[in-house]
Amino acid sequence: MNRRRDDEIRLLPDEFQRLRDLFNKHCGLQFGPEARTSMERRLRERVVELGLSSFAQYYEYLRFHSRGRAELDEALELITVNETYFFREDYQLRALMTELVPMIVKAGGARGRLSIWSAGCSTGEEVYSIAIAARESGAAERREVRIFGSDISRRCVIAARRGVYGASSFRATPPELKRRYFVERPDGFHVADELRTLCQFGHLNLLDSSRAAVVGRVDVIFCRNVLIYLDEESRRRVIDIFYERLSSGGFLLLGHSESLLNVTTAFELVHLREDLVYRKPAATLRLGIPEISPDRGGPERGGGEEGG
Structure with a gap:
């Protein structure tokens, strides 16, 4: 099977909807439509790393693969915001x-x-x-x-x-x-x-x-x-x-x-x-x-x- 080039892997609207619903069900995070571009950028490397050719396949992996739960944790690492510093709101x-x-x-x-x-x-x-x-x-x-x-x-x-x-x-x-x-x-x-x-x-x-x-x-x-x-x-x-x-x-x-x-x-x-x-x-x-x-x-x- 010929894999698509990495930069051709796009997060389509319906794929984004399924992924954000999955993340929401798991931990309550909500993502608005404006988050699609950043989610695509942050998760594309994981799609490629797993040898998948689309975000639809990535969703299936997260849902049904034996390592899906571990990969879900990996995805959350990439899409969550972790900016902080000492004595914030002191x-x-x-x-x-x-x-x-x-x-x-x-x-x-x-x-x-x-x-x-x-x-x-x-x-x-x-x-x-x-x-x-x-x-x-x-x-x-x-x-x-x-x-x-x-x-x-x-x-x-x-x-x-x-x-x-x-x-x-x-x-x-x-x-x-x-x-x-x-x-x-x-x-x-x-x-x-x-x-x-x-x-x-x-x-x-x-x-x-x-x-x-x-x-x-x-x-x-x-x-x-x-x-x-x-x-x-x-x-x-x-x-x-x-x-x-x-x-x-x-x-x-x-x-x-x-x-x-x-x-x-x-x-x-x-x-x-x-x-x-x-x-x-x-x-x-x-x-x-x-x-x-x-x-x-x-x-x-x-x-x-x-x-x-």
């Missing part, structure tokens, strides 16, 4: 240590241990930023701190565990913190061991509720710049999983362009000095902080931004 880190942790402790939570989940942690910068904030605030001295980072990308999880970063990851990092918590070596800046001891990473599809149980109960969830890539039904499923994983009185922090507006949830909206966050209510909480109720909704935060 006002939330300030809020975490100066407002949220004291609230949790006052309400009787985090007895001896503070547990935090970074859901969609990309290559790990967010997790290590949280660890630095815990160290700098003294929270890691007063109690055990556990930070778990998860991502749907296996490559991102491997990179996060390795903990070696280039200059672009430090665009918002204060120089003194870079010197204190990273060791410069020929291959990049290595995360110091005192941070590594606080952090764990794992591969996780946020729609997989049974796998999410391995996270255990947590006091705080960071899920920033993830929900904007999911369809409405998937967002609802993920929010339900977050609610289940949070301890009573625990907090959910979203990206600045995200909110739970139009998503019916049991979360309470809490106003902080620099942010709006969501809390899983507990009947015994009487913290005297303003909330918006009864609809649990909140204003959209301005602007849009891609992120991991």
Whole structure:
């Protein structure tokens, strides 16, 4: 059989529809018509590598081949956005240590241990930023701190565990913190061991509720710049999983362009000095902080931004 030239392999509209529906069913990602060109460019190499001659054959491979599930993971590695850096949206880190942790402790939570989940942690910068904030605030001295980072990308999880970063990851990092918590070596800046001891990473599809149980109960969830890539039904499923994983009185922090507006949830909206966050209510909480109720909704935060 004569194979078509690589540059002749095009992602036709009906093929794009089938592929994006498959990706959506697997992990909730949604792709608009404008994504067809980039998906074609990013996945064409996989089609060629597998010796296939069309995206229609690639779809069949993903659906029915014995290695289809592994290839699905490979495809998601190529089409997902994983841009991040240390201390992104750092006002939330300030809020975490100066407002949220004291609230949790006052309400009787985090007895001896503070547990935090970074859901969609990309290559790990967010997790290590949280660890630095815990160290700098003294929270890691007063109690055990556990930070778990998860991502749907296996490559991102491997990179996060390795903990070696280039200059672009430090665009918002204060120089003194870079010197204190990273060791410069020929291959990049290595995360110091005192941070590594606080952090764990794992591969996780946020729609997989049974796998999410391995996270255990947590006091705080960071899920920033993830929900904007999911369809409405998937967002609802993920929010339900977050609610289940949070301890009573625990907090959910979203990206600045995200909110739970139009998503019916049991979360309470809490106003902080620099942010709006969501809390899983507990009947015994009487913290005297303003909330918006009864609809649990909140204003959209301005602007849009891609992120991991």
